[in-house]
Amino acid sequence: MDSLQEHGGKSVINRGGRLSFFFDNEKFLGPIMIAPAVIYVLALVGYPLILAFAYSLSDITVGSVDYNFVGLSTFRSIIEEPEFRIALKNTILFTFVSMAIVVVLAKILALLLVKDFKGKFFVRALILMPYVAPISLGVIGWLWMLDSIYSPINWLLQRTGLFGPDFWPMWLGTPGLAMASIITVHVWRMLPLAMIIMLAGLASIPKDIQDAALVDGAGYFRRLFQVTIPMMLPIMLVAVLFGIVFTATDIIIILVLTRGGPYDSTQVLVSQAFYIGIDAGDLAGGAATALFLFPLLLAVAILMLKIARRSEVT
């Protein structure tokens, strides 16, 4: 027995050598494998975030050579500005209205697409298109479609008689309509991903449970609201959490379609931060505006995770 073990041990050492010792040792291999991710997060997320915090507590501009600590006075001054309040209000409106629409539509689409029908693959592919198209190109397409003079949408609605001959809405040029347009385009863009997540959630509900509800005598809506949706809740929350953070920090659609106008009616905190910090060169003000979202989103994230844990299912 002893000799056998000795023999076995020796052969392992001989075969592997130093390299195998290195690769078989989790103490060395673990840190090395995880290092790229850690370095990436520290360099491209952690460092800029700390920089933003530092900037927001100073009076720094693009022309500054020194760092002047001013405490919270930058925050105080931006909060007092009416443009900031408008942007904050718009951010909340934009985020919650578009998320609500996305969740409802994605849920309906997922319920439809989970069924088997002819051409299902084609319909799924079609719905996924906005997600795979480059976002800036997609939004430029929308810019044309919502054009104040050549809008094909208006043309179509007028031709079909839905709009009167003198009715020609300026989608991006009227305050209320501009926000509605931005929300519509954002929903168009977010829907595919949300639907995919919902489909995955639907598919994760065991078939036995759906069958049990059927045999237990539950009708369609009872099954939907008492079985399907509660069981999908954790994954829906993931979709909503992701969507809120994504929506509240998005800038491309607004930059391409309205640049925050007309009269700041579509200005959100991120676009505001860009205009203050980069265009106007007030780095401190830009950083403070952008960071204003940070506690808000952190709170949303914590809340969502708490709800997700409570409704956790096995």
Place this chain on the structure above:
Amino acid sequence: MAKVETQGLEKYFGEVKAVDGVDIASREGEFLVLLGPSGCGKTTLLRMIAGLEKPSAGDILIGGEAVTHLPPRARGVAMVFQSYALYPHMTIYKNIAFPLKAVSMPKDDIDRKVRWAASMFGIERLLRRKPRELSGGERQRVALARALVREPNVFLLDEPLSNLDAKLRTSAREELHRFQKDVEITTIYVTHDQIEAMGMGDRIAVMNQGKVHQLGSPKEVYSDPSDTFVAGFLGSPPMNLIKTEDRIIGFRPECFLPRELLGGSGDLESFTVEVSRVEDLGSDRLVYGRLEKRFGHHQVVANLPTSFTHYSIETGGTYDFAVPRKDVKFFDVESGLRAEPIPL
């Protein structure tokens, strides 16, 4: 209480025939077991009776009424699934109350019935918990309580014991059987476990490849199999089946004993066995060996109760074995069906 009947029931999944012309009828209050290997169509048959699968052809009658095209909720059936299928986000109370809420029963009545069903299975103290906090045995009771609470006409059970550990399964088997006899609700029970089938069933339908091979009492299907499939499927080890020129002859290992142990009693068929291996399993002793040349040196198994310990059998030895003539079954070589006995 209701009879369940299927008439020429068929189910195709694409090209595959899952259920192939099944005609069975349960009796009122009967415990009917559908027994067969995996993929034999027994679960599909049960799901069709529940209304979860649409038959490709044929009819289903419950209590004399055709329910073939009715949705599950209109059939008055309750089902227990292999996974129990408890609603994970609801408490046990809400799980059991769910079928009652679905028929909009008043709250007080729901409460009374939930507590009654829970007391039937001794799970009153679990009512406020969630399914994930329960053990396998407790979950199984909850699933049964949820099925019972509506007082259905028919219970459909799909391998409800297969997720329990072996020890628990034995007690759950006994409990389930007693419960069924108490409530007297017609029960159709799907299993691939012949011990469950033999132990609980009033009658057993033995299925293979979508067909019912035999429907009879446990004793009938065991000792009087209608064909070689049933003979080879039931029993552990199964019936010895020996192909000869005119017939396949079959006899149970426990009927196949050393000649001197059988004494001179009755009409015996004798065989010579060259023993190749002896397995002592505690309660039984399994003797593996080969028959004489007349039967093509066919492999056979004999099962000797250990109470015959004084009779020693050595590996490599040749012994005289015998089967009482009445315990030898004859099957047709071509069809595998039972055939007229012939002298050996």
